Amino acid sequence: MKLNSLRSHLKALRPRQWTKNLVVFAAPLFAFEISTKSLFGGLLAFCLFCAASSSFYLLNDIFDVKSDRQHPVKCKRPIASGAVAIPTAIAMAAILLITALAIGWWNSTGLGLAILCYALLQVAYNLRLKHTVILDVIAISSGFILRAFAGAAATDIVLSSWFLLCTAMLALFLGIEKRKAELRLSELRGGKSRSVLHRYSLPLLSRMESVVTNGTIITYALWSSGPLVRGASTAWMMLTLPFVLYGVFRYQLLSDPQEIARRNNESESGGQTERPEEVLLGDKPLLLTVMAWVATTFSILFLKRYGYIS
Known part of the structure; x- marks a missing residue:
């Protein structure tokens, strides 16, 4: 070949x-x-x-x-x-x-x-x-x-139940952001690429986004609070919460209608939240946030394993 x-x-x-x-x-x-x-x-x-x-x-x-x-x-x-x-x-x-x-x-x-x-x-x-x-x-x-x-x-x-809830909320968040970006891009291009987009509106998606955003942050915050709420094995995971907050807000920024319009005016690469898999690879602040979360998590894991923290 x-x-x-x-x-x-x-x-x-x-x-x-x-x-x-x-x-x-x-x-x-x-x-x-x-x-x-x-x-x-x-x-x-x-x-x-x-x-x-x-x-x-x-x-x-x-x-x-x-x-x-x-x-x-x-x-x-x-x-x-x-x-x-x-x-x-x-x-x-x-x-x-x-x-x-x-x-x-x-x-x-x-x-x-x-x-x-x-x-x-x-x-x-x-x-x-x-x-x-x-x-x-x-x-x-x-x-x-x-x-x-x-x-x-x-x-x-x-x-754990907190893991499942957090995963479900985050997955719903990504799905809604994907539809939100698709709808805005379709409006910019003058035609809706998916038939289901005719049933959505930006106000509806914004309300749905608000619900799952709150759910994502709350379930992660409760999980990271530690073993007292049957969450993570150490409450030191609360240190990773700022990265989650920034990551969620950054992703919302990338799917914001005004941000999509601005990026489309500046280049042809706007609206990447239509493709979640490309956001992580294409947006440096978001990629750095994920890397910082992973690094912090592994540091906490290392310190806990060797008894430096409980």
Whole structure:
């Protein structure tokens, strides 16, 4: 296979969106279970979800190939442009999904079940849910929750209620921000790219955003308060709360209608909250915030493990 052909096949898998699957590492991080076993288990779950998600990206591009070829940007996608043949894409999707399911079930029932539920969710989302107001956002958030559950199953970690609530709130937040950015971009371009956007409005999404933002911050704050509320194993995790606050507010800024309009006037890269996986890679302040949160968390974990803090 030639180098250009190999690149086209890799691009068809949408590797930039694999950052979504990093959620599988949330369970060991939140549980402070950082070990060789948890790292390898999390890595396995990450790879399997990358394979499963890529299989559906391929299938989506196959089903949408006719409309994509009429689109000024999507026509450059590997399948729409003809760089990747449809029979080849079908074979790739089947191999990736079957492999992910087989290895997942072989590793553990929980991991296999998470991948199977994710696959069923993707089928339901593409056939119906993405066209149904509110349920489309819930479906998007459910995908993140399944990723977190897979990470716990692969590492034999028992999920806490605060972890599940925080993950659910954060996932809903990302889904609402995605729709908010899509709606604003559609208005700027003079046409709505998704039929479900006709049922949304910026005031409605802003009210929904307010509810889940409060839920995200409150559940994380309670979890980080420590063992007295059955949260983190140390109350020193409260030190990470400022990073979460800044990250949430920064993400809101990037999806703000006026900010999107300003960025579109200045360049062609505005409105990236339509694609959450690209925000983390493209926005330096947000990326630095995530890195600072990880560094602080590992520092607290190190100090606690060696008895410097309780």
